[in-house]
Amino acid sequence: MSNMGYAGHMELHEPELREVPVTAVLAALADDVRLQIVRALAEGGEYACGTFEFGVSKATRSHHLKVLREAGLTRTRVAGTSRYVRLRREELERLYPGLLGAVLAAPARA
Amino acid sequence: MSNMGYAGHMELHEPELREVPVTAVLAALADDVRLQIVRALAEGGEYACGTFEFGVSKATRSHHLKVLREAGLTRTRVAGTSRYVRLRREELERLYPGLLGAVLAAPARA
DNA sequence: TCCAATGTTCGAGTATCGTCGAACCAACGG
DNA sequence: CCGTTGGTTCGACGATACTCGAACATTGGA
Numbered sequence: 342m343s344n345m346g347y348a349g350h351m352e353l354h355e356p357e358l359r360e361v362p363v364t365a366v367l368a369a370l371a372d373d374v375r376l377q378i379v380r381a382l383a384e385g386g387e388y389a390c391g392t393f394e395f396g397v398s399k400a401t402r403s404h405h406l407k408v409l410r411e412a413g414l415t416r417t418r419v420a421g422t423s424r425y426v427r428l429r430r431e432e433l434e435r436l437y438p439g440l441l442g443a444v445l446a447a448p449a450r451a
Numbered sequence: 452m453s454n455m456g457y458a459g460h461m462e463l464h465e466p467e468l469r470e471v472p473v474t475a476v477l478a479a480l481a482d483d484v485r486l487q488i489v490r491a492l493a494e495g496g497e498y499a500c501g502t503f504e505f506g507v508s509k510a511t512r513s514h515h516l517k518v519l520r521e522a523g524l525t526r527t528r529v530a531g532t533s534r535y536v537r538l539r540r541e542e543l544e545r546l547y548p549g550l551l552g553a554v555l556a557a558p559a560r561a
Numbered sequence: 562t563c564c565a566a567t568g569t570t571c572g573a574g575t576a577t578c579g580t581c582g583a584a585c586c587a588a589c590g591g
Numbered sequence: 592c593c594g595t596t597g598g599t600t601c602g603a604c605g606a607t608a609c610t611c612g613a614a615c616a617t618t619g620g621a
Contacts (some may be wrong), residue, residue: 363557364481371477372609391567401610403569408608422567422618437557439549447473447547482579501597511580513599518578532588532597 358413358432366437369412370444375405382415382428383445389423468523468542476547479522480554485515492525492538493555499533 358366370376377395382388393402406426409415414433418425433441468476480486487505492498503512516536519525524543528535543551 359558362483363554364483364486367477367481367554368608371474371481373472373474374609376474389567397609398611399568400570400612404609407569424568437553440553443547443550443553444473444477448469478578484579499597507579508581509598510582510600514579517599534598 353417353419354411355416356411356413358429358436361411361413363437365412366414366440369408369414372405372408374401375409376444378405378409379414379428379441380445382426383430383441387418387425387427389425391423463527463529464521465526466521466523468539468546471521471523473547475522476524476550479518479524482515482518484511485519486554488515488519489524489538489551490555492536493540493551497528497535497537499535501533 370379374395374397378393381393390402390406391399393406395402397405406415406417410417410426414429415426416429418427428441430441480489484505484507488503491503500512500516501509503516505512507515516525516527520527520536524539525536526539528537538551540551
């Protein structure tokens with residue numbers, strides 16, 4: 342036990358969306374892998390991190406999920422060894438109405 | 452004669468918006484300086500490049516305007532020694548309805 | 562208790578981005 | 592014809608981003 346520095350049992354950093362610069366939100370969406378994750382999240386409700394297999398390593402996937410989370414776009418629930426991620430649709434829609442829809446409306450493989 | 456053919460020396464690269472990956476559009480908007488430019492363009496109609504003074508050199512400004520143009524977000528008209536830039540609102544609205552509004556609705560200095 | 566499964570973090574490599582000054586070019590006005 | 596004006600392009604630099612393998616932490620089960 343007595344190990345600090347590892348965030349396994351610490352609070353996840355999930356900022357309020359309004360405190361995230363809009364450029365950070367846009368930058369979070371401006372990546373192919375993350376956009377695929379967002380598309381998948383927009384389909385249903387909650388997904389385990391491991392669900393996302395988009396041709397990147399799990400280290401990279403973890404990185405992208407962190408970027409999305411710290412941009413205020415997703416919320417993560419810890420359950421056992423798994424982490425369940427979901428899109429913060431309502432907040433997103435309230436602060437940037439139309440943004441998510443516009444992004445998702447774009448052709449998937451432009 | 453046509454001012455397009457040989458008015459300058461080079462055609463400006465202004466792609467069709469639908470041929471630009473959505474990630475490129477988002478990336479173009481995910482920069483503070485460019486967002487300021489877009490905000491200014493959204494106010495009125497046409498601005499000379501030199502109008503934009505956002506604390507960057509003219510080389511940097513030229514770079515950012517190029518990024519916006521090649522992302523399909525702006526159109527540029529050459530007139531004499533000046534270049535007039537305007538936002539491609541209609542096309543943008545048609546392809547990504549709500550996107551521009553959502554971005555512009557964001558607080559200017561988040 | 563030991564091991565497998567799920568994620569995170571670290572370190573490093575590569576690539577891309579934002580920025581600038583300097584050089585350049587094309588167009589206009591004496 | 593020459594200089595000025597408005598912009599672009601060319602290196603170069605530092606910073607950031609994406610990617611991976613390896614090592615680690617936490618949980619849960621055999």
